[in-house]
Amino acid sequence: MEENKQVYRLQGLSCTNCAAKFEKNIRGITSVEDVQLNFGAAKLTVQGLATIEQLEKAGAFDGIKVYPENRRESVEKQSIWKKRENITTLISLLFTALGYIFFFVMDESHPATVGSFLGAILIGGYSLFKVGLKNLAKLQFDMKTLMTIAIIGAAIIGEWAEGAVVVFLFALSEALESYSMDKARQSIKSLMDIAPKMAIIRRGNRTMEIDVEEVQIGDILLIKPGQKIAMDGEVVKGQSSINQAAITGESIPVHKTAGDEVFAGTMNEEGSLEVRVTKRVEDTTIAKIIHLVEEAQAEKAPSQQFVDRFAKYYTPAIMVIALLVAIIPPLLFGGVWSEWIYSGLAVLVVGCPCALVVSTPVAIVTAIGNAARNGVLIKGGIYLEETGQIKAIAFDKTGTLTEGKPEVTDIVLLTDKGEQEVLNIAQAIEQFSQHPLASAIARKANRIHAEAYEADGFTSITGKGAMATVLGIEYFIGSPILFEGMLDMNNEVKEKIRYLQSEGKTVMLLGTEHNVDALIAVADQIRESSKSIIQKLHELGIKKTVMLTGDNKLTGNAIGLSLGLTETKSELLPEDKLLEIKKLAEKYGNVAMVGDGINDAPALATANVGIAMGGAGTDAALETADIALMADDLEKLPFTISLSRKTLSIIKENITFALILKIIALLLVIPGWLTLWIAIFADMGATLIVVLNSMRLIKKDVL
Structure with missing residues (x-):
């Protein structure tokens, strides 16, 4: 199953609806078993067989480009002015402006005026109509379906100027949504560019520069001053300060010497290092970070799940409201058909859920990217x-x-055993333990060159300590609670324990089931x-x-x-x-x-x-x-x-603002004040404000 899994990067994935449609089209390829599309990360995982040509054909409706994930050369960055949809939007704007010139110089019904507005509608709305009409034929009602009906309706009742403006402004709001998602995705792209693509390694007596994909575990990585480290590994020779900001977010360099771990994507500042590679390129810490961030951006937050559920019922409801606005007043109250059809079309436009749909994902993707950086x-x-x-x-x-590195601070002897003997026995038992206090005893024993006693029958006593047989005697080491259950301690010993504990030290007792030989106090630095x-x-x-x-x-x-x-x-x-x-x-x-x-x-x-x-x-x-x-x-x-609270606040602001603006605009239908102009400005304005509000999360410092 795994050998048929292919992962791709996507370019030109502009909206959540487009992503859903693209995924559905790929599922329609007979040789594809399963597909997962991560909209936030612009990443596609295909289980089964599919060529890039087939995948790009599935995304042709939105001009989606597909690149293999492991492609070493970077995906070309497309200028905002070179995108086809942005060029057609500009041409549509020019034709709309020309139409208004003719409108004021001649009149609204002159062929030159109508022709200019019609040109603006057809050029700017071509890709919109192509999708909208197909959806309409299948009775799939999304944003593009609503807009298609509204623009065709405006043309039928002779509102050419407003139809042209609606096309232009809708295209502009789509471009803004696409731009905002691209900006949000930059957080992942910047992470991907952290680690070098090439590495200088030594194998045997040969030194070579190779692609990181070809580096093997055990290779020796040669790192000069001022170079980025290409792979995770362990320093075997040299010492230097390493700037680990790319991984940890901390800009203060960390001193590394033989035996220390270093990470791909971190910067070697002044010394030369030789590093033994310990992980393959796909297992490095930075690779794991990128993977986890992408998975995180694919996970839907509760508020996004709410918006998705809401939009599912919201769009058909808007269609019904628009239809009722168009037919009820003329049928029951003698209203003018053309006026109320116009109002119905305006309801369709204002009801478009662009701002609502984009309100959460842009904020979530941006915040998670900011946190990762x-x-x-x-x-x-x-x-x-x-x-x-x-x-x-x-x-x-x-x-x-x-700090997590406790040190032995006091050894209080209670029998004729000396300090050396106490540490010999303690070290013999604790060598089998993984507890941080055991490591403190090991460090102290090493410093005084303790003798290596053998311990048999080691048993861990959960949460209390451990026991083992040393020199034929069964010894216990652990907390006072362990010994209180075995023997009666005199008040003098209890007082010494309390005194050490009052200084913030952890006290361990060493002894047998009959008596306590010593108190070992350990302190962990705050x-x-x-x-x-x-x-x-x-x-x-x-x-x-x-x-x-x-x-x-x-x-x-x-x-x-x-x-x-x-x-x-x-x-x-x-x-x-x-x-x-x-x-x-x-x-x-x-x-x-x-x-x-x-x-x-x-x-x-x-x-x-x-x-x-x-x-x-x-x-x-x-x-x-x-x-x-x-x-x-x-x-x-x-x-x-602070970042989480800010994100939560921005999501709530976005959802609230988008809904309130829609409700206010819809209420304008009652006095008959809602025009297509107001409708499209309400929709586009809401989308723009929601996107800009979410972009505030790009800032590094949110405190």
């Missing part, structure tokens, strides 16, 4: 909208609010930015900020207090964190959980929005979270919430 991956419009409604945020402690970020979140109106930690109450409260969090929940097992998220959701509605994307997966999944730290190079973060902060830093969290 700033190092925030939002995996769909639904998460963008839900983030904008967040009232409470829960934070994991380790690696989120803290991130410098955490306090100011919590403050910003409160200023943004987040009502509740909670830290969920497995640490003891004293340590948790000490950290929570220093950061200014509204609440701290301590001594939690993973399942307890999940319950806390559910409680927050019951009280506050929309809840976000911020974690590292590896631990706390149930809590991240249960929250309305799961936000993972450190997306760059962390596959788990990219896969499990709804939003990934690529810089492994909370700095981008207020930006993300």
